[in-house]
Every structure is written in C-alpha cells, then in structure tokens.
Amino acid sequence: MKQLKELNVPMVSDYDIGFKVIGTCNSLVCILHYSFNQSCCLSLWNPTTMQTKKILEPQNSALLPYKVPPNCLIGFYFNQYVNDYEVVRIHSFEDIDSACLDDSLSKVSVVRVEKYSLRSGLWREIECYGPSVTVNGILFWTENCVTLEEKRTLFWIAMEVSEKINHEVIIYFNFNHTKIGKIECPFKSKYCSEVYKKVAVYNDSLALLICSENKCMEQCLDLWVFHDNYEDFQCWSKVFTIGVFSRLEHPVGIWKDEVLMATPEVLHCGSGIIALLHGYDFVSRFSYNVFNYVENYVPF
Template sequence: MLGYVPQEVLFNIFLNLPTKTLVLCSCVSKSWRSVIANPSFISTHLNQSLTCNRKLLILKRYYGNRSKQEVRFSLHLDTETLDLYQELKFPFVNQNGDSKIVGICNGLVCFLGLDLLLWNPSIQRAVAVPRTSEIVTIYGVPDYYALGFGFDSCTNDYKVVRLLYFEVKTPFNYKRSPKVEVYEVRTGSWRAIKIKAPRCEIVKSGWTQAFVNGAIHWVAYREIGRGYRCFVLRFDIVEECFSSIALPERLVNYSPYDLKVAVLGGALSIMLCGWYCFETYMSSVWVLQNYDIPESWTKLVSFDRSQELGMVLGIRENGEMLMESKRGEVVLYKPEIQLMKGLGIYGAEDTFYLNTYVESLALLNEGKGISKKVAD
C-alpha cells in the first residue's frame, strides 16, 4: 500500500511534535492513536521533553478583590525576566480561594479544592480523584489529612498518598499513627497500605509536600512537653514505606507551622518563616546538599524582615531566587548583592505558586477531555 507508513517511522515523526498536535493526531486514525497512546511512546516523549533545552515554569496566582478572587495559571520561560510562554485556561468551576496545589510532576498538576483533581494543562485532560475510600467508609471522615503526589518509575504510574488522622478522644489524649492509603491513576481507586506510618503529626491545614529522589516529603513533628521536635517524614513511592530525615539542630525545635518543605534547584529544602506584627516574612532557606547525608543541611540564605519579602518560589540555575514581595509581585532576588528586581507579575498576596513544568501526554489514556464550554 502506497499510503502505509511503518509504525516505527510514525513513532519517530510523532516524537518531534508538540503535545497539542499529538492529541489531534491521535484522533486521525486508530493506527495513529495506537502509536501515540502506547505507554512506551508516552514515556519516550516525556524523557525527550525532560532533556529539552527550553525550560518552562508554571505559575499559579489569584487576582481580584478580597470578596471575589479568580485563579490564574500561566507558563513562563526560565529567563531573568520570566517571559510569558502561554496563558493556561483553568477549567474547573466552583473552586474557591482556599484551594491549593498539592504538587506538580511530569506535567501533571495535583489540585486540591472542593474536589481533588489531577490535571494536565498541556492536553486539557483531567481525572477526578474520589474522596471516599474503604478507610473512610469504615472509620468515617478524618479529623484532618495530608496529601502527597509523585511518580512511580517502577510501575510508570502516578500516585496520590493520603495520611488520614483520626483523633482519639480519651482522658490522656493518646494519639495514634495516621492511616495511609494510595491512589493509583491506572486503577482509579484508593487502597490502604500495610506498612504502618510512624506516630507523628503534620500541620493540619498549612502542610506542604515535596517530591524528589523518588519520595514524598512532609514536615512532621512530635510534641515534647510544651514544645516540638520536628523532622522530615519521607515516603518512598516505589517501595511504599516510611523513613525520616533529621533536620539541622537549629530547626528541630521551631514550630512546625513555621517550616515549609520544597524542592529548590532540584534539592530538598526547608524554608523558615518568621513573624512580625502578625505578618509572616521569609527568614531563611536551608538546602540538603547531599540527599543521603542529613549532616549536609546548609543555610543557603537569610532574610531580614525589612526586605519585605514573602515566600521563596524557586531558584534558577545561576543561584538567582524567584520570590514573592509583600506588594504581591514576583521579584528576582540576587542574594549575593541583596538586589531585588520586580518582574511586573502581580497577584494576591500569599497566593503564588511556582514550579518547573514539562509538557507531557500524561492522562491521555486515563483522563477525560475537558469540554470547551467548561474551559472557556
């Protein structure tokens, strides 16, 4: 047949096409879709995107007045001026200002609002993660919970991890370990894991998580007398087991509400927030230089409250920091000379979220397309 093109040739041609074009090509014929929707192609396409010279950042922020705020997502080039690459349409209605991004991995955004959602902005496909599970059915609604999100390289699947806390009402206020369950995109359901989590707590509403080195990390703590003993709780997403990483001694007794875990410059990091006149400010940033050596925690930079700087959003390869100012603007901060430069990107204070981003075909097989009516 003159019109026949071998699949290996199509494979190589499709690898050089952008994600949106690939979605359209997958609708042309069954043979084309069989190539594009093949897990091997999706994985190869992702690996190629990860090695691409063009580095992208995804930015989330809210804008509007206090009575009505709308969320805004955009992609930016990783340049000194954070040049706009593409505005993204946030397709989910009825999401309020209390929503948060759990994490971003391989182009997938795990979003917690009124619903728990996985969203691929590149191809406008999404998965709604059910709130109910066998544990919830048996024990009822938890008093609070924490979430983590990452990629299992062994099974080539994305997972959401949920730590469910059920407070025990006894005269001695004895606290149990959280119950833990994992949601897998491929199965579309939650399952409890057998390995018991250590007896510790995570901040009820202000928790953060970081996925790096194949593991999810949270700031956890145990109450000691009237104080705290903080550490990093680690969950290996492949082995599905827990361990801990000690914090530098200067941080272990801080309130866990003042500690935020993040990935900055590809390394596990801890951000320490200070308080002044009932407002928070960035105090210092610590980076784990060698992941396998807890003693390698190093204070990267300290801040003074007079600098009017909010959270650290990211670190560029040259060491420059992207931060939020108290005026609600993204700024470029050069710590070695303490120079702050506004980038003209504004939003509501304390609503910014920035992360690296790669365009991918994740959820092409498992997700549902988002209708134009909802997206517009």
C-alpha cells in the same frame, strides 16, 4: 523577562470556591478543589490538552472523613516501576492501645496510608515497610509537598497537634520501598521567632527555608540542607542566610537552586528579575509554591 499570567484551573463542580495545587508530574497537575458544600475533591489536569479527570473517592472507607487537608497529607508522583501516576494520602488516627509516658503529651497517633492509581482508577490502603511511625497528637498538614526524584521520596511539613503541644516535623514517604518516616526540623534560634517554614529541593537534596523575625521586626531567611548519605548519620546544615529584607518581600521557593523572592512588582532571585507581577495581588496570598511543568499533548 516575562509577564506572569494567571492559570485558569477548570472547575469540577458548581460549588467550587477555590483550589490548591498538590503537585505536578510531567504534564499533569494534581489539584484539590474546595467547595461550599464541603464535598472537596481531587482532580488531575493537563493544561496543554485541557483534559480533566476527577478522582473518585473510595466507598465505605474508614479514612474517608480525613480525606482533605489539613486533616491529611497529599502527594502526587509518577511511579516508573509500574508506569503509573499515583496520589498518596497520609492520615493519623489516635492509637488507643498505646500508653503515653510523657505527661506533656496527651495522646499518640498511628499513621495510615492510602494510594490512588490513575491506571486502575481506585484507592487502596497500603502497608508500609520498616518501623511503624507514630506522632504526638494528631497530624495536620501546614505547608507544601516536594519530591526528590532521585530518592523516590515525597516530603511534607506537618504539625503534631495535641492538647498541650504543637510541634512541626517533616514527614516523608518513599514510594519505591513503600516506607514512611519522620524527620525533626533544625533547632529554633532563641533570638528570633519563626514566621514560617517551607520544604524545597536544593542541589538535589531536601532543603528547608525558614523565615525568622527578630525583636526589631526585621526578617531574614535561612536555607538548611538535610544530609543522610550514611544510614546511621543524619543532620541539617545551614547553607546561607538572606536578609534583612522588608515585609513587602516574600520568599516563594527554590527554582534552579536559587531562592525566589517576590515584591508587589517583581519576582526575582540572586541573578536578577525573573518576571513582572504588575496587576497581581501576589504578596498578599497565604502561600507560595514553585512547581515544574512539562507540556505534553498525550492524553491520559
């Protein structure tokens, strides 16, 4: 059993007021820094060597006003084919040339992608292959990002927001084939209201944790797994349900194919207690995520 300790993320400016971990890859952590003057920025950090590299923004980019969540999706990964660490940013823009046939939707947006290369230190807008992806309304990032290394694909939960409809979907980006796509979430139960969703990896497959609450204010957690082994056949299947659990207990994510839960005192899973949380206001946090990190003293 371990005692968790706080990770002291270095500031990149005197105006930093908080941060969000975008993702980890090998020994590097990609961090989004929030600041008082709204000049949010990204950085790469090696906690082992304490090296930090601020990612400079592109000059005169049409995508620049949409550079931080929730106005874009951000992911971090290692591209082994070019031996480079890359950050990808996905934006949505209203498509004024597309007519929307459904009266319930006010506008259609197109998706554009830009990528940062650690090796070159530059951003560039990239063209994705395959059918173009459109969203109903504007795309907003609502939760975490996960990577399926075997499929070379990143996944986000995002919200399609229009004047009349808010609709959650999963957006994916395959960095091997430079392809972007959209996956619908499982149907909602009419007997429960969803508290939140979280994408995860379970048995090397895309998974979805859905926390729901019934009319008696009792909460449970469903684990869904996405199947896409065949090109023309894709579906979700429910693996199991955890619950009913107290509101003082919060799902954190999946680690070693077990669902992690947190109380004010401990972090635990089905096999037992993982770590003590004494002294940490952990369960009052807005978001919980699980990241893997590998120590490496090699400078970047």
